[in-house]
Amino acid sequence: MELIITGALPPASVADETARHLANAAPLLQRLFEHAVAQVHLADPDQTGCTAYEAWLLGQHRFVPDPAQTLCAGLAPILAPGGPADEPVWLFQLAHFGLSQSGAHMLTADDIVVTEQESLALYESAADIFTDTPFVLKVHTPQGWTVGVPDGFTLPSRSPSLIAGADLSHVWPQDDAVKPLRRLLSELQIAWHHHPVNEIRRQSRMPVINGGWLFGGARPEQLSAPERALPFVLRALEAAHRQHQWGHWLAQLPGVEQELTQQLDAALRPELSGNPVTRPVKLILTGTDRWVTLTLEPTPALLKWLPGKRKQWKQWWSQ
Template sequence: MDIVISGILPHSSIASELARQAAKAAPSLFQKLENSKGTVHLLDPNETGCTPFEYWQLEQRQFTPVGQQNHAAGLGPLYSTHSPNRDQPVWLLELAHIALGASNASLLTADDLVISESESLALFESAQVVFSESPFKLLQHDTHRWLIEVPPDMVLPSLSPNVIASGTLNNWWPQDAQSRLLRKLLNALQVEWHEHPVNQARQQKGMPLINGAWVFGGATPSQLQAAPVSEPPRILRQLEIAHRKQDWGQWLAILGKLEQDVFRFPVNKSDRLVLTGYDRLVVITPGRLPGWLSKLLNRNQQWKDWWCQ
């Protein structure tokens, strides 16, 4: 069985500093790494458009981009809770909070916002007015993401909201001519929601406003294969939000809790570990050397080689 730990590989700028603290917070996990082989896959989000964890999810469904698509295009059908025509491109609009700084903008994803069903429905109804004057069409409503229809002759880039929210990409608004109409529409949506009753109520509660949205996707459901029927992987996503915010103190605290709740218990020696970060995915396969020989050969330092890349 694969055990997938999303957000466990820290950014390269802080990885070396966190290595000892991480090993101390989760000694059972890092003891397993000492006698295992790690295969590193570098995944530049500028090229894939998605996080390594999302890339891994798409690889499990054997997604293959076509034409000008990147991997992030596959997130449309992957995340959609509806069942459109298998040959119809799936585009999603995700609710977000966009904060404008002096020199850049940052984004909070829907997962960070604690959105209620009633809030999402009220915003959906007001967005219908804005969309009615555009070639785009809102089709279905979910709490965090809405299904939208994009004109068939329009070629748009796709970028995962989770990559944008990591704060490590600049100029994430597409600047090409094809995207200009979409940028104008999303700007109009921000204006519409600026003083919406939903956001007035959230402001009174001290909650982040739902003042923007992000559109991504574009692949068809037929580009995804059915999920594997073999033993499903165990997926641990508790570290994701702290990793995305680069809150390493909180990250270490959550890692320590995972040690107590998950890592310190015996696992099948044949289990693979899949570790993901911002731009890397590492697959850990069990080592063949006995523990005493591994220490004799100083194998216990190998994990730091790929950890600190």
């Protein structure tokens, strides 16, 4: 069994505080932490341009970036597969841009719960706007819109999940090459201000969809298919982790533990022949700048909730 829990590793600033609540909020998780062999993998977002989970995912696809590309460039062909192998894939994901005391910020399509119907309606309204720009609106996909960019266009690729909630003045390029993109985004913001989609969202007191984030640039031929099936992904902690809402993060832990219990029960159940399971159990926990792989051998002790020698799990938890 292999399972990944995104947003499961708090940053060092709150690691000790969250650890004190684990015994009550997620006793099974803490027990697993105490008995697993841990391996820490660093993933500096300033270098990768993406979250630790996305860096792990790109590793599974064995993405090899070009010299001028960040690791994040490979996300677009993963999220929007099926294009020509030798053509760069750029993905435009809808978002909400706003102002707060900390500066300009962005909320992702997942954060503001953009429906497929809303995305399609805005996609159709954007077609005319793209016509008068050097960008080409291509295909609508569940993960975003694929976009053709002008020759020579460069953009340091950063994933929406990474920059959401950050001060955009520190991540948005200011050079002349990006001016056409900034102009396009401004035109979309104006056109969508009174769009029926946003009028309905205002009435429902939901954040309006007033722009999007462009990222990617890698070619499908730079990636390979994963060598084995990707693990089950638990994402319940991801939004609270990204938004630094640690009270909400703790409140989500019992639900995560319930799902984890079900997955473990299925994975550790003896095979139909009656033979015990012999494959190790692996949990992958992701945070802001690292992920940790926890390995547990499927011994009878594991089935009895792991009695025995405990490991110093807080050494990697608080790293």
